[in-house]
Amino acid sequence: MQGSRRPFLCSEPGQELIKRAVLEHKLDRVVVAACTPSMHEETFRRVLEETPLNPYFLRQVGIREHVSWVGQDKERNTQKAIGIIRGGIYSSLHLKPLEQKFIPVERSALILGGGIAGISASLSLSKVGIKTYLVEKSGELGGMARRLSALWPSMRRGEEVMAPLIEELISRDNVEVFLNSRVLAFDGFAGGFQARIETPEGEREIKVGGAIIAIGFTPFDPSIKGELLYGRDERIITTLEFEEGFGEGFFAKPSGRVAIIHCVGSRDEQIGRPYCSRICCINAAKTAARIKTAYPEARVEVFYMDVRAHPRGGEEFFEEVQRRGVYYTRANVAEIYPRPQGVVLRGEDTLLGEVFEREFDLVILSIGMDPPEDAEEIARIFKISLGEDGFFQEAHIKLRPFDTVRKGIYIAGSCAGPKDATDALLQGRAAATKLFSLLASGRVAVDPLKAEVQEERCSGCRLCERVCPAEAIVFDPSRGTVTVNEMACSGCGLCGSICPSSAITLRGYTDPILAEEVSGMMEGEGGV
């Protein structure tokens, strides 16, 4: 047995080290103790492919996500890691060489969500020759961006920006759009998924190589913050309602007074939304600028926590808005109460440290983004995960920002965390590129971790056949035993646990492998 310690084994030099060790010491098994296996197991398998060793003679055990990151006591962590590594070594002795098979990919994609991210993803894929199915829950394409009366920084109408994109999309021969539709089921594997879609014309089954989820966000509902009086006084509206033309009547006069409040539904731990919406600073400044343009005499005051005008040109725009006479007051707004002639903001000026009360004709709440309302349902159907904040979780924030935990399924736009229309559009394209590289590879590897029958042990009782959820087990009456259809087998291992004679087993998770992993972990614990 050879041991070696190294940071970043997954890096080029780390991979070289493994290759050299396999050759030099004529190793017949490799155990990697590092991050969680789902992160880099594939990387290390590829390393073994470049050695004489079968890539399935690899066992990766997780001592980061499952040990050092979750346990406080260093000594106990070390003992725990030793046990886990021992389990990996013991079980590795029972690994068998396996051969990977390849099947051709389905050169088509499912895009869920017809907003700016979904449309840009669909267009990108369609243009490189991928058959694209776009599923949109509402009756029209264009999403949230289309509802806006001015998109910053061009200040063009959302409708005007989206219309050419939509027209281009629906004119393409290899794009099929399903409106008023939803995905009911999504099964299979990267390169060969089957989706069941409910459309107004009835259910449709389609085959796709991959999917991009771009279902956008839900605008924050400020009635949750009762102290802001939203929904109980029509003089208090949201930035989105302003975009849709509400509120104008209240300040369309020479002395109109308008307050705009930042971070409503953002950076607010009390209501479970600790994150920044990334849009509300610019939205507030844009709203202020539009009011000033239409009514130069209006008094516009913005109440902010911080100003994070981060997109390109954002800071300059924020400066310009102030130069045009918009007042910025750093404040915590505590409550809003009505008077016949106006609504009063009460709060603390956090620069002066003073309490203030000011009356306005209209209050506009710069609202943040909530996760899309059907995020949980979609996460369940596509078997992908949601983050702490309720938005979809990427596989790795920097290295795999558009990937999900399930290969072949990608995320784009604000359903993957708050962002503006520009970023959403770019993410749609980026996710499309990721999916395209999978589809363009032409073939996908089929996991060889499937059920296997040892015929001489099989009594032909057919218990496994009865329970197999994939209906992959077939009884062969001429031999009196069962056989496995490997293409159909989904690799759950249920057959292995039900077989009374251990005749059928799941490769990679055989009884000896699991038993030895337990033994290794528990060695020295005083078992019987």
Added chain:
Amino acid sequence: MGFEPKIVGFLCSYCAFKASEMAGSLRLQYPEGVKVIRVPCSSRVDPSHVLKALFEGADGVFVAGCHPGECHFIKGNYYTRRRIYALKELLRTVGLEGRVKLFWVSASEARRFVEKVTEMVEEIRKLGRNPLKGG
């Protein structure tokens, strides 16, 4: 009371194992005595694997799978539920009651995973050491 229960968990790779990975990424903390084994589906867990862990000295064993109706393999977790139920009945007769647990954790429920294992560690701490270990 210096007793730190040793616990082995069998985690479904589609849900509970993912939750455990996220628990790590989020740096959520749970007792160091908990070690986990990845299985493709909770239904891969044979009662013999659970017994093996108890015989080898684990103070408790848990199996964690997808919520009912959410099994990646459609119905694997229902078989697991029946099997673990039967196993618990058996363990009751040999004085190992309360040492085997089954719970459901979805991929997004890192916090629930941590709560469940922490709760189990506390329960096993109260039960004491695995009596099979002697001494």
